[in-house]
Amino acid sequence: MLPAAFFARPALELAPDLLGLVLLHERDGLAVAGRIVEVEAYCGPNDLAAHSAGGRRTARNEVMYGPAGRAYVYFIYGMHWCVNVVAARRGVPEAVLLRAIEPVAGLEQMRARRGPHVHDASLGRGPGNLTRALAIDRAQNDADLRRGALRLLRPSRRAGLATPSTADVVRSPRIGVAYAGEWAARPWRFSLRGNASVSHPPRDA
DNA sequence: GAATAGATTGTCT
DNA sequence: GACAATCTATTCT
Numbered sequence: 394m395l396p397a398a399f400f401a402r403p404a405l406e407l408a409p410d411l412l413g414l415v416l417l418h419e420r421d422g423l424a425v426a427g428r429i430v431e432v433e434a435y436c437g438p439n440d441l442a443a444h445s446a447g448g449r450r451t452a453r454n455e456v457m458y459g460p461a462g463r464a465y466v467y468f469i470y471g472m473h474w475c476v477n478v479v480a481a482r483r484g485v486p487e488a489v490l491l492r493a494i495e496p497v498a499g500l501e502q503m504r505a506r507r508g509p510h511v512h513d514a515s516l517g518r519g520p521g522n523l524t525r526a527l528a529i530d531r532a533q534n535d536a537d538l539r540r541g542a543l544r545l546l547r548p549s550r551r552a553g554l555a556t557p558s559t560a561d562v563v564r565s566p567r568i569g570v571a572y573a574g575e576w577a578a579r580p581w582r583f584s585l586r587g588n589a590s591v592s593h594p595p596r597d598a
Numbered sequence: 599g600a601a602t603a604g605a606t607t608g609t610c611t
Numbered sequence: 612g613a614c615a616a617t618c619t620a621t622t623c624t
Protein backbone atom coordinates (compact mmCIF):
# COMPACT_ATOMS: atom_id res chain seq x y z
CA MET A 394 0.00 0.00 0.00
CA LEU A 395 1.31 3.44 -0.84
CA PRO A 396 2.03 5.56 2.25
CA ALA A 397 -0.21 8.54 3.00
CA ALA A 398 2.87 10.76 2.81
CA PHE A 399 3.29 9.85 -0.85
CA PHE A 400 0.09 11.76 -1.67
CA ALA A 401 0.33 14.54 0.91
CA ARG A 402 2.64 16.70 -1.22
CA PRO A 403 2.11 19.59 -3.63
CA ALA A 404 0.35 18.44 -6.82
CA LEU A 405 3.30 19.62 -8.89
CA GLU A 406 5.57 17.27 -6.95
CA LEU A 407 3.14 14.35 -6.85
CA ALA A 408 2.16 14.47 -10.54
CA PRO A 409 5.36 13.10 -12.14
CA ASP A 410 5.62 10.42 -9.46
CA LEU A 411 2.21 9.08 -10.46
CA LEU A 412 3.57 8.16 -13.88
CA GLY A 413 4.23 4.45 -14.03
CA LEU A 414 1.87 3.61 -11.15
CA VAL A 415 -0.92 1.17 -11.85
CA LEU A 416 -4.56 2.22 -11.45
CA LEU A 417 -6.69 -0.83 -10.64
CA HIS A 418 -10.47 -1.12 -10.48
CA GLU A 419 -12.03 -4.33 -9.21
CA ARG A 420 -15.70 -4.87 -9.99
CA ASP A 421 -17.76 -8.02 -10.02
CA GLY A 422 -14.65 -10.06 -9.30
CA LEU A 423 -12.92 -8.72 -12.39
CA ALA A 424 -9.70 -6.72 -12.25
CA VAL A 425 -9.17 -4.01 -14.83
CA ALA A 426 -5.95 -2.04 -14.64
CA GLY A 427 -3.74 0.36 -16.51
CA ARG A 428 -0.36 2.02 -16.11
CA ILE A 429 -0.53 5.80 -15.77
CA VAL A 430 1.26 7.49 -18.68
CA GLU A 431 -0.13 11.07 -18.62
CA VAL A 432 -1.20 13.43 -15.82
CA GLU A 433 -1.77 17.14 -15.15
CA ALA A 434 -1.22 19.08 -11.92
CA TYR A 435 -3.89 21.54 -10.73
CA CYS A 436 -2.37 23.72 -8.08
CA GLY A 437 -4.92 25.19 -5.74
CA PRO A 438 -6.37 28.70 -5.33
CA ASN A 439 -3.66 30.49 -7.32
CA ASP A 440 -4.08 28.30 -10.40
CA LEU A 441 -6.82 29.82 -12.56
CA ALA A 442 -7.22 26.56 -14.47
CA ALA A 443 -8.12 24.62 -11.32
CA HIS A 444 -11.67 24.04 -10.11
CA SER A 445 -10.45 25.51 -6.83
CA ALA A 446 -9.26 28.74 -8.51
CA GLY A 447 -9.60 31.70 -6.20
CA GLY A 448 -10.42 29.40 -3.32
CA ARG A 449 -13.73 28.39 -4.83
CA ARG A 450 -15.33 25.67 -2.74
CA THR A 451 -18.56 23.99 -3.86
CA ALA A 452 -20.30 20.65 -3.49
CA ARG A 453 -18.57 19.48 -6.66
CA ASN A 454 -14.97 20.22 -5.71
CA GLU A 455 -15.31 19.61 -1.96
CA VAL A 456 -13.15 16.47 -2.20
CA MET A 457 -10.21 18.60 -3.36
CA TYR A 458 -10.19 20.14 0.11
CA GLY A 459 -10.10 16.78 1.84
CA PRO A 460 -7.24 14.42 2.66
CA ALA A 461 -4.72 13.45 -0.01
CA GLY A 462 -4.95 10.14 -1.81
CA ARG A 463 -8.68 10.35 -2.48
CA ALA A 464 -10.31 10.29 -5.92
CA TYR A 465 -11.91 13.52 -7.13
CA VAL A 466 -14.33 12.55 -9.90
CA TYR A 467 -16.33 15.10 -11.88
CA PHE A 468 -18.57 15.14 -14.95
CA ILE A 469 -17.68 17.30 -17.94
CA TYR A 470 -19.05 18.28 -21.36
CA GLY A 471 -22.33 16.49 -20.72
CA MET A 472 -20.88 13.03 -21.24
CA HIS A 473 -17.45 12.41 -19.74
CA TRP A 474 -16.11 11.61 -16.29
CA CYS A 475 -12.64 12.69 -15.22
CA VAL A 476 -10.69 11.33 -12.25
CA ASN A 477 -8.07 13.15 -10.17
CA VAL A 478 -5.80 12.16 -7.31
CA VAL A 479 -6.18 14.63 -4.44
CA ALA A 480 -2.81 16.04 -3.33
CA ALA A 481 -1.50 18.24 -0.51
CA ARG A 482 -2.85 18.44 3.01
CA ARG A 483 -6.41 18.98 4.15
CA GLY A 484 -7.66 22.44 3.30
CA VAL A 485 -5.22 22.86 0.39
CA PRO A 486 -7.24 22.14 -2.77
CA GLU A 487 -4.70 20.61 -5.14
CA ALA A 488 -5.17 17.58 -7.38
CA VAL A 489 -3.65 15.67 -10.28
CA LEU A 490 -5.84 14.83 -13.27
CA LEU A 491 -5.22 11.34 -14.65
CA ARG A 492 -5.27 11.78 -18.42
CA ALA A 493 -4.19 8.44 -19.84
CA ILE A 494 -3.37 4.85 -18.98
CA GLU A 495 -1.74 2.05 -20.91
CA PRO A 496 -3.84 -1.13 -20.55
CA VAL A 497 -2.29 -3.73 -18.24
CA ALA A 498 -5.07 -6.14 -17.22
CA GLY A 499 -8.69 -6.78 -18.05
CA LEU A 500 -8.28 -5.93 -21.72
CA GLU A 501 -11.45 -7.78 -22.66
CA GLN A 502 -13.50 -5.71 -20.21
CA MET A 503 -11.97 -2.50 -21.53
CA ARG A 504 -12.67 -3.46 -25.12
CA ALA A 505 -16.26 -4.27 -24.22
CA ARG A 506 -16.66 -0.86 -22.54
CA ARG A 507 -14.98 1.13 -25.32
CA GLY A 508 -16.43 -0.59 -28.36
CA PRO A 509 -15.13 -2.80 -31.14
CA HIS A 510 -13.20 -0.26 -33.19
CA VAL A 511 -10.79 1.01 -30.55
CA HIS A 512 -7.12 0.03 -30.78
CA ASP A 513 -5.76 -1.47 -27.55
CA ALA A 514 -3.27 1.37 -27.03
CA SER A 515 -6.16 3.85 -27.17
CA LEU A 516 -8.46 2.13 -24.68
CA GLY A 517 -7.41 4.53 -21.92
CA ARG A 518 -6.05 7.36 -24.06
CA GLY A 519 -7.54 10.64 -22.80
CA PRO A 520 -9.26 11.43 -19.47
CA GLY A 521 -12.77 10.60 -20.68
CA ASN A 522 -11.67 7.35 -22.26
CA LEU A 523 -9.68 6.36 -19.19
CA THR A 524 -12.74 6.56 -16.93
CA ARG A 525 -14.85 4.71 -19.46
CA ALA A 526 -12.32 1.88 -19.79
CA LEU A 527 -12.06 1.53 -16.01
CA ALA A 528 -15.77 2.12 -15.33
CA ILE A 529 -15.14 5.13 -13.09
CA ASP A 530 -17.99 7.52 -12.38
CA ARG A 531 -19.51 9.52 -9.52
CA ALA A 532 -19.68 6.36 -7.38
CA GLN A 533 -15.88 6.54 -7.02
CA ASN A 534 -15.80 10.19 -5.94
CA ASP A 535 -13.92 10.51 -2.63
CA ALA A 536 -12.75 6.86 -2.81
CA ASP A 537 -9.53 6.13 -0.93
CA LEU A 538 -7.00 5.30 -3.65
CA ARG A 539 -4.59 3.71 -1.17
CA ARG A 540 -7.02 0.85 -0.53
CA GLY A 541 -10.37 -0.29 -1.87
CA ALA A 542 -11.87 -1.39 -5.16
CA LEU A 543 -10.29 1.54 -7.00
CA ARG A 544 -6.67 1.92 -5.98
CA LEU A 545 -3.16 2.84 -7.01
CA LEU A 546 -0.37 0.29 -6.92
CA ARG A 547 3.36 0.40 -7.38
CA PRO A 548 4.37 -1.18 -10.68
CA SER A 549 5.26 -4.82 -10.26
CA ARG A 550 8.50 -6.04 -11.72
CA ARG A 551 6.88 -9.45 -12.04
CA ALA A 552 4.39 -8.02 -14.51
CA GLY A 553 7.24 -6.54 -16.51
CA LEU A 554 6.46 -2.98 -15.47
CA ALA A 555 9.23 -0.58 -14.57
CA THR A 556 9.32 2.72 -12.73
CA PRO A 557 10.03 5.37 -15.38
CA SER A 558 13.23 7.37 -15.10
CA THR A 559 13.08 11.16 -15.07
CA ALA A 560 14.54 11.10 -18.57
CA ASP A 561 11.34 9.42 -19.79
CA VAL A 562 9.12 12.21 -18.49
CA VAL A 563 8.04 15.03 -20.82
CA ARG A 564 6.63 18.32 -19.49
CA SER A 565 4.19 20.31 -21.61
CA PRO A 566 1.28 22.76 -21.23
CA ARG A 567 -2.03 21.42 -19.99
CA ILE A 568 -4.84 20.56 -22.38
CA GLY A 569 -8.18 22.35 -22.67
CA VAL A 570 -7.45 25.24 -20.31
CA ALA A 571 -6.85 28.07 -22.79
CA TYR A 572 -9.31 30.24 -20.81
CA ALA A 573 -6.84 30.33 -17.90
CA GLY A 574 -4.60 33.01 -19.41
CA GLU A 575 -0.97 32.83 -18.38
CA TRP A 576 -1.68 29.74 -16.30
CA ALA A 577 -2.51 27.79 -19.44
CA ALA A 578 1.09 28.05 -20.60
CA ARG A 579 2.60 26.50 -17.50
CA PRO A 580 4.21 23.11 -18.26
CA TRP A 581 2.19 21.24 -15.68
CA ARG A 582 1.35 18.24 -17.82
CA PHE A 583 3.58 15.22 -17.47
CA SER A 584 3.68 12.25 -19.84
CA LEU A 585 5.89 9.33 -20.76
CA ARG A 586 8.00 10.09 -23.81
CA GLY A 587 6.84 8.34 -26.95
CA ASN A 588 4.14 6.27 -25.22
CA ALA A 589 1.36 5.29 -27.64
CA SER A 590 -1.36 5.76 -25.02
CA VAL A 591 -0.62 9.45 -24.38
CA SER A 592 -3.29 11.83 -25.69
CA HIS A 593 -2.18 14.93 -27.62
CA PRO A 594 1.46 13.76 -27.73
CA PRO A 595 3.98 16.57 -27.17
CA ARG A 596 6.03 17.29 -30.29
CA ASP A 597 9.34 16.15 -28.83
CA ALA A 598 7.98 12.83 -27.65
C1' DG B 599 -2.35 16.44 -40.71
C1' DA B 600 -5.29 20.43 -39.06
C1' DA B 601 -9.48 22.55 -38.19
C1' DT B 602 -14.28 22.39 -37.14
C1' DA B 603 -18.71 21.06 -35.39
C1' DG B 604 -21.86 18.34 -32.78
C1' DA B 605 -23.13 15.55 -28.88
C1' DT B 606 -25.21 16.32 -24.12
C1' DT B 607 -25.82 17.54 -18.93
C1' DG B 608 -24.06 18.82 -14.27
C1' DT B 609 -22.74 22.93 -12.16
C1' DC B 610 -22.62 27.57 -11.11
C1' DT B 611 -23.96 32.71 -12.05
C1' DG C 612 -28.72 30.44 -19.36
C1' DA C 613 -23.74 29.81 -20.26
C1' DC C 614 -20.20 26.97 -20.24
C1' DA C 615 -17.03 23.13 -19.34
C1' DA C 616 -9.67 19.87 -17.06
C1' DT C 617 -13.63 15.89 -23.90
C1' DC C 618 -14.21 12.79 -27.83
C1' DT C 619 -15.40 11.62 -32.39
C1' DA C 620 -16.52 12.14 -37.07
C1' DT C 621 -16.18 14.98 -40.88
C1' DT C 622 -14.30 18.27 -43.84
C1' DC C 623 -11.06 20.70 -45.26
C1' DT C 624 -5.82 21.51 -46.89
